[in-house]
Every structure is written in structure tokens, then in C-alpha cells.
Amino acid sequence: MGDNLISVNNVSVNFDYQENFISKKQKIHAVNNINIKIKKGSFFGLVGESGSGKTTLGRAILGANKISSGNVIFHDDERDYELTNMNKQDLKEYRKKAQLIFQDPYAALSPRMTVRDIIAEPLEVMKITNSRQETDERVRDIAAKCRLNIEHLRRFPHAFSGGQRQRISIARALVSNPKFIVADESVAALDVSIQADILNLLKQLQTELNLTYLFISHDLSVVAHVCDVVAVMYLGHIVEMGPSRELFKNPKHSYTKALLSSIPSIDPEKRSEAIELKGEIPSALNPPPGCVFRTRCPNPGVDCKGGEITMGLTEVEPGHWVDQCCVL
């Protein structure tokens, strides 16, 4: 296992769905048979349109969503934690080691909590510190690392800008001294300048605190800039995965190619080069059989039409994996 911090093995997450009490029960296939390994110290990116299952997968890895089948293993220095096989004590320890950065903590928390209280809450809930003094020290320490003004700890977050709130959110996620962080759309709502600032901060904290990230974003330009490995998700499946530069320079899957070409180029002379994808992502209630992207694929091969192909990644270059049906 050595290099890896997280192994996701054949993980699927289904949700039960019933339109109303007389209709028949159905399954939402949010995440299907995912296999990924996240290396220690990596900035692992997960991209795809909304509804592709990114948040569900991120939450499953944190133990916040039940895993319907498969397993997630967290390889700590001393021992492994197997997510589907943890007792209460394990779960408690795992919570300290794996944390989520909320997109906006203020939206999820009481407006009467001060910045200090928001950051301190995980320490108190997980009973990590033994005295108020110790809690305050930890809060001040992490706030400084996140470049928050110590003077501001007594204030309420509604007075803060989007960038400052995001720093509060990061400090809260880091205060328990975790090793693994899931950042779910952490820069999505920010202006470009603040976005650049937060991305630089995440990078810096990664080195300083030896963090490993799962960075979820729908913005490919951002992911290309910060991530070293990227997985592209569509309708619950990873359709392509590989080292970031290789994947962006040399995309193999039709979906990755279409996504990349949809990014609006900053060059006004490069207009209308987008491979326009028709329609929208289908419902996860009834994913198409065979290749899940088939209903929108701009250039399906002859073999794709039947829909009998089983999806699954195959390695085309060292570390660069593509759904096998798109390679065939």
C-alpha cells in the first residue's frame, strides 16, 4: 500500500427512490463501481457535470454516505481503517483524520456563532482538547496558518467577504489535524482573484501540513492548475483518469474531449471550437445500458451502438486510464 492514503475498491452508492407511496421503489445509481487510489500528498481532482456523483463519492469516502457495495480503505501510518468495517472508536478516530471543507460554513451554522466558535466546534464535538485554553491555542494556531486575522476571531462571519469565509471553513476543517481533506466546490462561488488566493492557500497548507486532497470541482481550468491526478466522472462512472497534464493534453474519452472543448477560451479569436454536447446528463434513475455517455456522445463508434459493452477502465499509458469501450 505504501504510497497510497486512500483506496476506493469497487464502490457503489445507491439511493432508494419512490416518486410517491404507491409507485414502485427504484434505485438511484449515484456512484457505480468506482476504483481509485489516492497517493499520499497528492492533490486528486474529481471533475464532471453536476449530477455525475462527485459529492456522493466524496461523502462516501468520508464515511458520511453509506456505501452500498465495495470498500474504502484509509491507510494510516500505523494501521488501515476499513470504512465498511469500523467500530465506534475507529469511526471517531477516522473523523479526526478525514475532513470536509464546507462550501459555506456560515450557511450550515448558527449565525450566532463567532468565528472562533465555528473553528473550535470540531475540537469540542470530538473532545480533542482538554481545556478552553488548549482549544483557543489550537484555534489561533490554525487561524494564523489560514491567514485569518486573529482580531477577527471574536466577530460573526456574516460580516466577512466570500474569501474570508472560505478561510474560516478551511481552518475549521484543519483544526483537528487531519491527513485527508475533501474540498467540494470550495472555490466555485468566488471571484477569480479570491479563487486564486484560496487555491494558493490550499497548496501552501498541503506542503506545510502534509495534507492529501480530494478536490471536487466542475471547473476544469481550476483542476488543471492545481491537481496532479484527475478523474473525470459521468453519471456515476469514472470514464477517464490520469496524471493531470497528460489527461488535459491528451484526452482519450469522448466525454473528456467534449468537456475540455466547452471551456470558454480566453482568446476571442478562438470562438466556436466547442464540440457542442446535445442535451443534458440523463437521470441516475435510468442510466443508459452499456456506455453511460452513449446518449450524448458526439461520435459514437460502430461498436458502441448496441449498448452491450460493460464499462470499465483500461490503462492506455502508464497511469492513464480510459473507459475500455471508448478505447475499443
Add this chain to the structure above:
Amino acid sequence: MSHLLEVKNLDVKFDTDEGRITAVENISLTVDQGEVLGIVGESGSGKSVTAKSIMKLNPGNTSYNEDAEIILDNENVLQFTSKQDLKKIRGGKVSMIFQEPMASFAPAIKIGAQMVEQLLIHKNINKDEAKSISINMLKRVGIADAEKRFNQYAFELSGGMRQRAMIAMALSTMPKLLLADEPTTALDVTIQAQVINLIKDIIKEYQMGVIFITHDLGVIAQVADHVAVMYLGSVVEKGPVNEILKNPKHPYTKGLLQALPDINNLDAPLSPIPGNIPSPLDRPTGCVFRTRCPHHNPEGKDGKIEMKLIEVESGHWVDQCGIQCGQNG
């Protein structure tokens, strides 16, 4: 030929409990028929307030300056007070689309009923004609089963379809000017590309003028003919899209470009613009950007010089102090 829209020396101020704030100061813009003017800037820079002024949609605590003019089709919109006149700029000659399509639709009224009602207000036609115009417009924006959608509520549509329905409603009255306020900001890039292509096709087809507001310079590059860059209520630079993006002059425009992750240039560091946008209550005197500008010289003139755009290339205007300081720093 005169411009379709000409905004001259517009100030917009709001009276609030904390005092009077300047949301927009001394901006001048033009839009011609068939032209897309992009307005770009961080949140709080006054983009939405500018657009709302054109429809006189800012609330009661708003004041406009006496010498400001918003000339649409040779009439000064700011003088409009009668219902009849206001109708012209609210759904008649001007329509607006938003980031959140639910802002356009009343949740409890069917899409079709709202479109018909709007048409009956603005056009001298009967209900049947209004219905057929509406259904044709829903088809035109790429909505399959338009007849069925006509009888549905907005919340029943998917995100992308809702966006299209909003565009159909805004266009059904054939406005001369479309105000698009971040219409693609909440969309996935794939759906954004569809909506951008749709808006571009429609502009060409109907030859309307458009103000396209976004904070995304990539979107600006794809849709705009001209661009105005706004910061804290001021236009600091404006000109043809190619000029502004490839030959930016103002430190703020340059800063925005350097903060942007460009997928074709992964080695470039992401450089944030230092500091935060000041509150409009503490709007800096002189150059509004000086509290964050890397070339700011505390002993220099930028606290005193009046902001004023000067033309540096044909059609390319930059704030004068920006150029002076740029040359010094």
C-alpha cells in the same frame, strides 16, 4: 447612425442606514444594434445596478444624478415616470435574463400563461396569437415538446431547459435590447456552451443589442464585441474585446487576467489581486483601485486625480491615472 443605447455620465447612489453609498460613478457606455457589450468585474462592482438602471428597476432608495442620461432609441429613460413609458423599458424594448431563471417565473403560474400575459401587455395581439408566438419561441430556443412545456411550471423543467424557457420569454416580445445578467454563471460548462451559442444565434437573427454581464473573462471572450471593465462602480477600461483581452492597459484588467486559470497555460502562476474590494461606504478618493494596485504610489497623484477615460488606441479607453501610474510603476 445614433446608438441603440447610450448611457452618459451615470451615477447611481443608494441611501442606506449606514449612509449614502455610490454603487456606480460617472459611467458612459454605448450599445449598437446587433452588438454585444460585455461588462466584466468582480462582485459588487456595479454591473447589476447598471443594468437595472436601464429598466429603472433599482428600488426606492436610489438616486440618479441630474445630468445623467440613458438614451434608448432616442428617449431618455431616466425621465420616464408614467406607466406607459415604463412598460417600454420593462419587457417592451428592453428585456432582462438572469442567473437564476426562477427569478423570471412566478412559481405558481404555468410557463405558457406567463409568456402569453407578457405578450398581451406589450403587443397588440389576441390570446391565440400570443400562444402561437410563445410556442414558436420555445421551439426556437431548442425546447423539445414545446406544446407540453407551455403547460408546465418552471420548476418541472431541468436547469438547462429552464434557462432556455427564460430566454424564450425574454425574447418573445422582440426587445431591441437584451440585458443578460450572468445568465450562464450557475451552469455546467457544457450547458453554458449551449446557451452561449443560442444567445449568439438569436442576436444575429434578430439584430438586437445586448449587454452581457459576467465575471468570467472566458465567457466575455466568446460572446462580446466590446467590453467594459468595472471596478467599485467605475469603468476603468473599455474597448473592442480583442484589444482588452490581448492588450490590457489598466492594472485592474491585468490583475483579473493574471488571477484567471488558463487551461492553455498551466505553468502560469495564479496571482491574486492583493487585498479586498473596499466597501462602497469607503470608496477611495481619486483612483478607486489604488488600495489594491501594485503600482500604487502613496506620494503619487492617484489619490487626487479625477478618474477619466482617455482613448489610447482607436476605441480603446483607459482611465487616465491608470496610464500615468502604469508608466511610472
